[in-house]
Amino acid sequence: TVDGPKPLDVREWTCTACGTVHDRDTNAAINVKTAAGLAVSACGASVRPGAIPAQREETGSHGFPTEPRAA
Template sequence: MPGPKALSIREWTCTACGTVHDRDHNAALNVQQAAGPAVSACGAPVRPEPVLAQREETGSHGFPTGNRAA
């Protein structure tokens, strides 16, 4: 079995079995397997709808903010 390849080699053919290996395709398969269903949105919205901030979360409500650097 041959050793590690330089990153500049994107594709190679195995001398033992003749299989063509594509580094980018293999990396995509590894990412897909590692992420599992977490990245499979199947057309569903991936981001939640925006929600307006509650009054307690917004701004200073008119309270003095103290000294501010100009």
């Protein structure tokens, strides 16, 4: 926003740049409706990314030796 973030208890505010009155509850409803539409449009499509192998430095148990034990 032009005026910066607002605390959550501010339900309605007026933009000092353009004078538009914004209602957080109305905006939230629009965002939920949009998100629901996006979820419906993903029906039948893969919505999860495929598995990505861990990078070499991320493998193993951290803090424990990862080298094979000597026999």
